[in-house]
Amino acid sequence: MKIxxxxxxxxxxxxxxxxxxxxxxxxxxxxxxxxxxxxxFNVIHYWQELSLFAxxxxxxxxxxxxxxxxxxxxxxxGISIQRIPIFHFPKTTSWNIFALRVYLSLLHYTPDLxxxxxxxxxxxxxxxxxxxxxxxxxxxxxxxxxxxxxxAQKAIRAASLIVFRSKSxxxxxxxxxxxxxxxxxxxPSGINKDDVESTEVFExxxxxxxxxxxxxxxxxxxxxxxxxxSIRALSNMKDRDWEFTIIGDGSERKSLESLVxxxxxxxxxxxxxxxxxxxxxxxxxSSNIFVMVSAxxxxxxxxxxxxxxxxxxxxxxxxxxxxxxxxxxxxFLCEPGDxxxxxxxxxxxxxxxxxxxxxxxxxxAETVAALDERHLAEKYQAKLIEIAEKHRKNNI
Numbered sequence: 001m002k003i004x005x006x007x008x009x010x011x012x013x014x015x016x017x018x019x020x021x022x023x024x025x026x027x028x029x030x031x032x033x034x035x036x037x038x039x040x041f042n043v044i045h046y047w048q049e050l051s052l053f054a055x056x057x058x059x060x061x062x063x064x065x066x067x068x069x070x071x072x073x074x075x076x077x078g079i080s081i082q083r084i085p086i087f088h089f090p091k092t093t094s095w096n097i098f099a100l101r102v103y104l105s106l107l108h109y110t111p112d113l114x115x116x117x118x119x120x121x122x123x124x125x126x127x128x129x130x131x132x133x134x135x136x137x138x139x140x141x142x143x144x145x146x147x148x149x150x151x152a153q154k155a156i157r158a159a160s161l162i163v164f165r166s167k168s169x170x171x172x173x174x175x176x177x178x179x180x181x182x183x184x185x186x187x188p189s190g191i192n193k194d195d196v197e198s199t200e201v202f203e204x205x206x207x208x209x210x211x212x213x214x215x216x217x218x219x220x221x222x223x224x225x226x227x228x229x230s231i232r233a234l235s236n237m238k239d240r241d242w243e244f245t246i247i248g249d250g251s252e253r254k255s256l257e258s259l260v261x262x263x264x265x266x267x268x269x270x271x272x273x274x275x276x277x278x279x280x281x282x283x284x285x286s287s288n289i290f291v292m293v294s295a296x297x298x299x300x301x302x303x304x305x306x307x308x309x310x311x312x313x314x315x316x317x318x319x320x321x322x323x324x325x326x327x328x329x330x331x332f333l334c335e336p337g338d339x340x341x342x343x344x345x346x347x348x349x350x351x352x353x354x355x356x357x358x359x360x361x362x363x364x365a366e367t368v369a370a371l372d373e374r375h376l377a378e379k380y381q382a383k384l385i386e387i388a389e390k391h392r393k394n395n396i
Contacts, residue, residue, distance in 0.1 A: 046377035190373025221250030
């Protein structure tokens with residue numbers, strides 16, 4: 001089969017491994033980049049181990065003089081990531097992919113499938129379909145469902161598969177754009193089974209604390225994480241014995257510290273700043289309840305990490321973790337920004353009987369055990385291969 005790329009023609013054979021062109025801003029820019037979610041990055045690791053994809057990975061940084069991540073190439077944990085500027089024309093919905101077209105043409109590269117994760121990749125990816133006769137798969141995240149994106153319908157209509165990162169994201173997407181005509185699937189984040197604590201640890205932490213409750217959050221300190229809501233809720237529980245550990249850094253840190261000071265909570269609330277992941281996980285292991293009513297939130301791997309360390313999780317209703325966490329079953333949910341509602345949830349956890357507390361922890365352990373990231377990566381890869389192979393057969 002001959003495919004025209006816009007500059008040269010060349011032949012692909014069915015014996016070749018599938019070539020997947022991934023377009024996203026979700027991949028880390030360096031080994032030390034702890035701001036960008038590594039959920040998709042971890043999936044790619046497993047794809048490389050399975051060796052069924054000869055996968056080409058491209059992420060981009062919109063051209064701007066003050067951009068933090070410059071165009072170039074990074075090799076992170078053995079994965080090669082090429083950052084190519086995609087030019088956005090101000091006050092328009094137009095994107096110029098000339099640099100990417102030239103780069104791919106010089107490589108003599110023809111994808112069997114284009115995979116676009118997160119806006120604006122999920123919009124401008126449609127331009128590449130004019131160059132390549134291949135299927136398009138869209139990965140939809142929380143910020144893709146905040147509002148209707150102009151020109152998004154073109155990509156939606158062209159897609160062979162749409163992958164939603166959670167059930168709640170699918171629901172909001174459908175409310176904006178209607179039910180897609182193409183195939184869809186829900187694929188949440190998974191967790192490395194080595195990060196899940198033993199049955200013995202879960203059993204130990206399933207014992208309800210007799211004294212102080214230890215709350216924890218680990219996140220980039222920004223407004224959408226609603227950590228201020230957690231602080232205000234806890235400030236109205238001064239008659240209870242608790243402490244709150246906040247791990248992470250960001251633009252909201254000073255205002256959060258001021259809020260803690262204004263409420264006289266400095267002896268109860270600790271700011272530890274940015275820490276290595278191993279230290280974060282150890283902090284979770286030493287805590288009882290992970291609380292973060294973050295919205296908008298795609299999924300939040302940190303919730304699973306907390307569950308893997310036998311913490312009871314409190315997340316945001318209607319956002320990423322909703323659907324994995326069932327309120328009162330394996331964790332708890334609260335409306336984002338609802339200070340009074342969050343206080344009620346936290347008090348209900350502290351006041352529940354020992355058997356109910358133990359049941360929540362046990363069901364949380366069952367949930368996280370079923371979300372092995374390798375299994376989910378295999379499931380995702382199998383579906384992409386199926387889509388690519390179906391397209392190939394239909395175009396012979």
